[in-house]
Amino acid sequence: MRGQDLLHPRPEGLYCPPGDFFIDPVRPVARALITHGHADHARPGNTAVLATQQTLDIMAIRYGATFAQSSQAAEWGKPISFGDCTVTFHPAGHVLGSAQIAVECGGLRIVASGDYKRRHDPSCQAFELVPCDIFITEATFGLPVFRHPDSKAEVAKLLRSVSQFPDRTHMVGAYALGKAQRVIKELRDAGYDRPIFIHGALQKLCDYYQTQGIDLGELKPATLEKGAKTDFAGAIVVGTPSSFADRWARRFADPVAAFASGWMQVRQRARQRGVELPLIISDHCDWDELCDTIDEVGAGEIWVTHGREEALVRYCELKQLRAQPLHLVGYEDESE
Amino acid sequence: MRAFAELLDRLVLTPSRNRKLQLMVDYFRAAPDPDRGLALAALIGDLDFPAVKPALLRALMSERMDPVLFGYSYDYVGDLAETISLVWPTGDDGAGTELRLADVAARLMAVSRSDAGKVLTDLLDHSAASERFAILKLVTGTLRIGVSARLAKQALADFGSKPVNEIEELWHGLHAPYADLFAWLEGTADKPVPQAQALFRPVMLSTPMGDTDHTKLEPSDYAAEWKWDGIRVQVVANNGTYRMYSRTGDDISGSFPDLMQAVTFDGVIDGELLVGDPQGRTATFSDLQQRLNRKSVSPKVQAEFPVFVRVYDILQRGEEDLRGLTFVERRKHLKAFVSTLDPARFDVSRFVSFDSWAQLDEMRKHPPHPIIEGVMVKRWDSTYVPGRPKGPWFKWKRDPYTVDAVLMYAQRGHGKRSSFYSDYTFGVWSGPEDAPELVPVGKAYFGFTDEELKQIDKFVRDNTIDRFGPVRSVRADRTTGLVFEVAFEGLNRSTRHKSGVAMRFPRINRLRWDKPTAEADRIETLQSMLDA
Numbered sequence: 022m023r024g025q026d027l028l029h030p031r032p033e034g035l036y037c038p039p040g041d042f043f044i045d046p047v048r049p050v051a052r053a054l055i056t057h058g059h060a061d062h063a064r065p066g067n068t069a070v071l072a073t074q075q076t077l078d079i080m081a082i083r084y085g086a087t088f089a090q091s092s093q094a095a096e097w098g099k100p101i102s103f104g105d106c107t108v109t110f111h112p113a114g115h116v117l118g119s120a121q122i123a124v125e126c127g128g129l130r131i132v133a134s135g136d137y138k139r140r141h142d143p144s145c146q147a148f149e150l151v152p153c154d155i156f157i158t159e160a161t162f163g164l165p166v167f168r169h170p171d172s173k174a175e176v177a178k179l180l181r182s183v184s185q186f187p188d189r190t191h192m193v194g195a196y197a198l199g200k201a202q203r204v205i206k207e208l209r210d211a212g213y214d215r216p217i218f219i220h221g222a223l224q225k226l227c228d229y230y231q232t233q234g235i236d237l238g239e240l241k242p243a244t245l246e247k248g249a250k251t252d253f254a255g256a257i258v259v260g261t262p263s264s265f266a267d268r269w270a271r272r273f274a275d276p277v278a279a280f281a282s283g284w285m286q287v288r289q290r291a292r293q294r295g296v297e298l299p300l301i302i303s304d305h306c307d308w309d310e311l312c313d314t315i316d317e318v319g320a321g322e323i324w325v326t327h328g329r330e331e332a333l334v335r336y337c338e339l340k341q342l343r344a345q346p347l348h349l350v351g352y353e354d355e356s357e
Numbered sequence: 358m359r360a361f362a363e364l365l366d367r368l369v370l371t372p373s374r375n376r377k378l379q380l381m382v383d384y385f386r387a388a389p390d391p392d393r394g395l396a397l398a399a400l401i402g403d404l405d406f407p408a409v410k411p412a413l414l415r416a417l418m419s420e421r422m423d424p425v426l427f428g429y430s431y432d433y434v435g436d437l438a439e440t441i442s443l444v445w446p447t448g449d450d451g452a453g454t455e456l457r458l459a460d461v462a463a464r465l466m467a468v469s470r471s472d473a474g475k476v477l478t479d480l481l482d483h484s485a486a487s488e489r490f491a492i493l494k495l496v497t498g499t500l501r502i503g504v505s506a507r508l509a510k511q512a513l514a515d516f517g518s519k520p521v522n523e524i525e526e527l528w529h530g531l532h533a534p535y536a537d538l539f540a541w542l543e544g545t546a547d548k549p550v551p552q553a554q555a556l557f558r559p560v561m562l563s564t565p566m567g568d569t570d571h572t573k574l575e576p577s578d579y580a581a582e583w584k585w586d587g588i589r590v591q592v593v594a595n596n597g598t599y600r601m602y603s604r605t606g607d608d609i610s611g612s613f614p615d616l617m618q619a620v621t622f623d624g625v626i627d628g629e630l631l632v633g634d635p636q637g638r639t640a641t642f643s644d645l646q647q648r649l650n651r652k653s654v655s656p657k658v659q660a661e662f663p664v665f666v667r668v669y670d671i672l673q674r675g676e677e678d679l680r681g682l683t684f685v686e687r688r689k690h691l692k693a694f695v696s697t698l699d700p701a702r703f704d705v706s707r708f709v710s711f712d713s714w715a716q717l718d719e720m721r722k723h724p725p726h727p728i729i730e731g732v733m734v735k736r737w738d739s740t741y742v743p744g745r746p747k748g749p750w751f752k753w754k755r756d757p758y759t760v761d762a763v764l765m766y767a768q769r770g771h772g773k774r775s776s777f778y779s780d781y782t783f784g785v786w787s788g789p790e791d792a793p794e795l796v797p798v799g800k801a802y803f804g805f806t807d808e809e810l811k812q813i814d815k816f817v818r819d820n821t822i823d824r825f826g827p828v829r830s831v832r833a834d835r836t837t838g839l840v841f842e843v844a845f846e847g848l849n850r851s852t853r854h855k856s857g858v859a860m861r862f863p864r865i866n867r868l869r870w871d872k873p874t875a876e877a878d879r880i881e882t883l884q885s886m887l888d889a
Contacts, residue, residue, distance in 0.1 A: 165422070166430045166443040168486060178363075185383060186376075266769060270776040278775055286443065287434055288369055293826055295775050297370050332429045339423055 022127040024155045024322060027106070030349050035133060035157075039126050040103030042071075044133050054108065056135025057119035058083065058198055071095055073110055075118025075233065079198060082225050095120070097146075113137040114148030115304050116199030117233060123151050131155040132318070138303065139310040140172065143210055144203040144235050156320035157347060160328030161305040162283050169283060169307040175300045176207045179279060182298055183257065190253040190273035191298070194262035194280040197223050199304050201259050202230045204281050205237045207302070208257065218243035218253065220260030220269070243272075262294075283307070312336055358456040358484065360388055361396050362491035368502040377504060381512035385539070392458040394534025397513075399495055401506040403533060406465045408473040409496040414441055417474055421446050438493035445489055447482050456483060459534070461492060507605045517542025522559035522743040525606040529556050554598035557606040558625055558672050558680075559743035560591060563733060563750035570751065571714040571734075578738070580684065581709040581717055583724065584731045584752060585667055586642050586847065587631040588649070592666060594620050595673075601630075612651045615659045616666070619702035623675050624694060628668035628706065631728070635665050635704035639728045642861070643849040668695055669706040669733075672741055680741035684749075687741065721753050730846065731755045757844040758886065759866055760785065761877045763795055764839040767817040769827045770802065777810055778817040778829060781865070783841050787856070787880040795833055796856045796880060801843060804864030813839070813868070833874060840869040840877050848886050858883050 028037050034046035034053075042052040049066035056062055056072075058079030063072070065084040070077070074094040081088060095101060095110040097120075102108075106126035113119040113135055121134040132153040139148050162169075183191050195201040201223050208217065216239040219227060227240055243258045254274040264270065265278060280296040283303030291299040306314065311333060315323055323344040325333045330346035337344030364384045371377050381400070385393050398404045418427055418441055427444065434440040461480055468476045477496070481489050494500050510528065514521040519542065530551020531538050540546035589604040599620045601610045610617050613630075632640040632648065640662070647662045648654065671691040672680050679687050695705045709732060711717040721732040731754035739749035762783035770779035780802040784795035805813065816831075816839055823830035832838060844866035851859035858880075 164430055164433055165426050166434055166440060168443060170486065186379075266776060268776060276775065288366070288439060289435060291370055295769060295827060297372075298367075299370065329429070329433075332426055335423070335425050335429075 022129045024129065024131060024324075027126050027129055028124060028131050028133070028157075030347060035347075035349060037103075037106065037124055040106040040108065040124065042103055044122055044124075045135065052103075053089070054122055055080070056113065056122060056133070057115055059116070059136070059196075062135060065089070069093070071101065071108075073097070073118045073120050076120070078229060079118060079226070082229055083198075111149045111151050112146035114139060114142060114145060117145045117202070117230060117235070119145065119199075121149075121151060123153060129154050131157065132320075133157045134159060136161065136305055137314075138306050139314065140169070142203055142304070144199070144206045144230065150314070150317055153318060153320050155322045155324060156315065156318045157324045157326060158311060158315065158333065159305065160311065160325050160330050160333045162303065162307050163311055163325070163329040163333040165308045165332065167283060167286055167303075167307045168309060169286070169301055169303050172203075172207055172302045173211065175281075175302050176204070176211050179208075179257070179298065179300055180211060180213060182277060182279075183255065186277060187255040188274065189255070190276045191257045191279055192265050192270065192273060192276045193257060193259045193300070194265050194278070194282075194296075195259055195302075197261050198226055200281055200302070201261075202227060202235060202237060203304065204300070204302060205240070205259060206235060209236065209238045213257070214238060215256070216241045218256055218258040220258070220264050222261050222264065223259065308332075315342070316340070358458050358461060358488045358491060360384060361392065361399075361458045362485075362487040364396065365491050365494065365500065365502060366487055368504055372503075374508065377508060378512050378515055381504070381509065382516045385512065385516045385542075388458075390536045390539060391534030393539060394536060395458050395462045397509060397535055398533035399500065400502075400504050401509050402498070402500065404462065404495060405498065406468075406496045408468050408470045409465065409477060411437060411497060413474055413477070414438075414493065414497070417441075417478060418444075438497050439490055441481075442486050442490035442493050445481050445486075456480065456488065462495070465496060505605075506607060510606075513538070513542060517544075520744065523548075525557060525559045526743075527551055527556075528606055529553055529600075529608065554596050555593040555600040557591060557593065557600075557602045557608075559606070560589065560604055560627065561670075561741050561743060561750065562604075562745040563735075563752045564745060564747045566734065566751040566753035571718075571753075574714070576711065576713055576717075579734050579736055580688075581711055581732045581734050582669060582706045583709060583726070583729045584733045584754065585629045585631055585639065585706075586728050586730045587629040587645055587667070589627075590630045590666060591625065591627050591672075592620055593625045594622050595624070609649075612648060612654060613664055614654065616664050616702055619699040622694070622698060624671065625673040626666070626668045626691070626694070626703075627670035627672060628666040628703075630664055630666055632662045632664055634663065635667070635700060635702075639726065641728060641849075642847060646849070663701075665702045665704065667706050668703055670741065683738045683740060684735050685737040717753070721755055724755055729755075757846055757866070758848075759842050759844050760798075760882060761840050761869060761872060762798060762843050763833045763874050763877045764813075764817075764831050764841060765795055765797055765833050767813075767829050767831055774810075777814045779810060779814070781813070781841070783843060784833070784856075785878045785880050785883065793835070793879075797854070798856045798858060798880070798883060799843065799845070799860040799863040801841075801863045801865050804844070804866060805868065809868055835875045836873070838874040840872040840874055841865050842867040842869055848883060850887060856880055856883070858887060 028035055033048045033050050035044040042054055043050045044054045045056055045062040046053050051068045053067040054071045055076055058076050063080050065088040067089045070089040070092045077092050100107045100109050109123045110120040113121045115136045115138055121132050123132045130153040132151050136159050137148055195204050218241050277298050278296050279298035279300055281300040281302040284290045285299030285301045323337050324347040326347040326349050334344045367380050430444050431440045464476050510524045511521050513524050530553040537549040541548050591602045593600045603609050632644040644662050671687050674690055695703050734751040736749045762785050764781055765784045766782040767778035768780040770777050782797050782800045784797040786793040787796045788794050820832040821829045822832050843863050845860040845863040847861040849859045
């Protein structure tokens with residue numbers, strides 16, 4: 022069996038003919054396997070959904086209990102058969118519940134990694150290396166300029182700024198699923214025990230993380246008591262990146278705009294967004310980790326998708342590995 | 358190196374002047390000598406490492422990385438130093454051992470061209486990414502972090518709780534790494550005594566004449582002179598050293614060899630640098646700009662744009678410091694002094710006689726020459742006091758020019774204004790009368806109240822037709838749109854703007870919610886002001 026007979030792109034998403042399912046479809050389909058809960062990968066309206074329990078929970082939080090007609094929870098590493106092929110879910114280390122999906126048929130195994138990261142993250146399961154014949158890798162940060170520093174140092178930078186500018190509100194932009202909880206958890210692990218204020222859009226997902234054993238400490242809504250503008254001076258407020266460009270942000274005392282994202286590596290990106298304090302904290306692999314993963318996974322062929330495919334394909338060429346860009350549309354890395 | 362690297366990173370992204378000052382002061386407080394002095398020199402562009410050139414950096418990269426991958430990276434980042442700092446193969450492995458800025462600078466300063474590659478490699482291998490960025494920015498000599506020499510001096514003043522004038526006065530006698538300066542600012546040593554000749558004297562500045570200020574003043578206590586639209590300079594000559602300084606104490610002698618040749622005296626004079634001929638024509642500020650910020654000036658440019666100084670004060674004559682004398686006394690000295698100088702390069706600013714404020718008000722509104730921007734009003738009995746004391750000197754400018762323009766684009770602000778669309782690009786009508794289109798003529802981000810800002814912000818959000826990153830394109834056609842009355846101080850010709858004009862000091866004067874966009878001004882109105 023050739024690779025493209027087992028999985029190939031269709032307008033709806035990555036399709037598996039022998040199993041008759043799609044992985045992370047961008048349009049509603051009869052059977053969808055979902056890697057993780059980010060909105061560009063997990064969409065409502067599919068008939069049947071298979072995903073990890075946490076991903077199903079997150080989809081229910083985001084889209085309501087009716088996000089699909091039926092859903093099935095996949096257990097880590099436990100094979101599930103569809104026709105002639107077998108699928109297994111393995112931790113991807115991206116956000117809580119995120120999975121790589123291994124698809125096996127006729128002796129050929131392809132791993133669709135979804136989005137993944139190799140770094141330690143106290144808010145989700147650690148990435149598991151799954152040997153395979155063809156590895157599908159993301160390329161969000163697929164350029165040699167992306168080398169994420171230690172996230173502890175980034176959190177320390179934030180805390181230093183908080184003590185240097187105690188009269189200002191530090192507004193940390195972080196995506197609602199995964200990044201926000203990770204930043205909060207890393208702050209707690211760094212010993213920051215004051216209440217952290219959060220934007221309303223984060224509330225349900227933070228509550229959910231807490232029920233899953235991720236202790237985020239005391240979180241308070243960043244709502245305004247009447248006329249008390251200095252309430253947030255010296256505080257850390259976490260919100261979605263878009264909320265800081267919104268009228269909502271006007272309640273804060275002389276804010277320092279911080280943004281937790283792998284994109285913050287490039288100063289001009291930070292400057293364009295008006296970010297004063299970039300925090301290079303990513304839930305994707307950096308360049309070195311993408312390369313290491315390609316080396317370690319032992320696949321003879323690499324498919325590269327959503328991101329900067331050309332550099333990673335070039336890397337594979339230099340390593341004399343077969344590689345091709347896999348043109349999937351509709352993934353906009355909401356996670357960064 | 359780590360603290361300096363973090364300082365650079367923060368300065369690049371901090372738009373607020375006061376916050377920049379705070380970052381620098383905190384750094385000066387925490388960093389040891391001579392690191393902080395070297396950092397200071399780097400911030401103001403005073404460190405030079407001649408052995409390291411961009412070609413060397415490219416060569417180092419080509420030995421280390423596939424050129425195709427480097428090409429993708431450079432295309433994405435767009436800045437050579439930053440790209441190399443990020444892709445340098447050691448990653449952050451080198452972050453463990455802390456390099457001192459002083460050691461880095463010493464090694465790079467001493468290195469020969471042939472060894473430069475080896476030394477730089479060693480330094481980069483032992484640094485983390487943001488330190489590599491700092492090192493590469495140092496050696497390529499272009500920090501571009503929005504810190505002027507003036508701002509750095511203000512940070513020093515804040516750090517030592519001293520008036521910035523005192524630092525400016527010392528400045529040209531001091532050298533990196535400025536250990537004597539820091540010791541004085543920290544109170545552990547006396548004020549340094551500069552050895553250098555022809556030092557800058559901090560200048561005396563004026564305050565704007567408010568609408569009712571003059572009603573409390575007696576006209577006979579004050580002199581008036583025309584305020585010419587050039588740049589304020591101080592020419593200093595003593596013991597055979599000749600310098601010309603800008604208002605902020607930058608040495609600008611190098612751009613004006615023609616004028617410096619005529620500096621044959623011993624003394625310190627204060628005046629306005631202008632293009633033209635004292636006896637004949639005085640040219641525009643645009644013409645003066647042909648002479649500013651140039652390292653070398655061709656004879657052709659010198660001949661086409663000759664400069665002279667219209668002198669209005671004298672601070673020192675020979676060995677005698679005149680700053681303690683009254684203005685009327687200094688002007689007597691000045692008249693005698695300038696009469697001995699080259700009349701093609703120096704003349705004395707003439708007094709404007711007046712009997713009442715109403716009469717002077719008329720004159721400043723209708724000056725006799727297009728390059729006059731109002732009058733200066735100075736107390737006859739004022740001594741020369743550095744800084745901006747309120748009372749002895751006033752500037753009373755003619756009213757600004759105004760034009761009605763239409764809001765075209767709005768950009769989100771920074772800091773406190775990051776949730777507001779607060780930077781506005783506006784345009785006027787151009788093209789044929791039956792098919793006019795808007796052409797941008799300027800950009801302004803102040804002149805309105807907080808309440809007006811909210812109203813404009815709402816208008817922008819309600820009338821957005823397109824978005825590009827932080828910029829919104831706003832509906833602006835013959836029937837819809839927002840008209841601003843824009844005030845500005847003058848117009849320059851510009852080849853960089855499609856409209857061909859660039860405004861000086863534009864600001865929003867009034868919001869004209871009432872005015873239909875079709876009645877905003879046309880580009881010809883501005884062009885006729887250029888020709889005037």
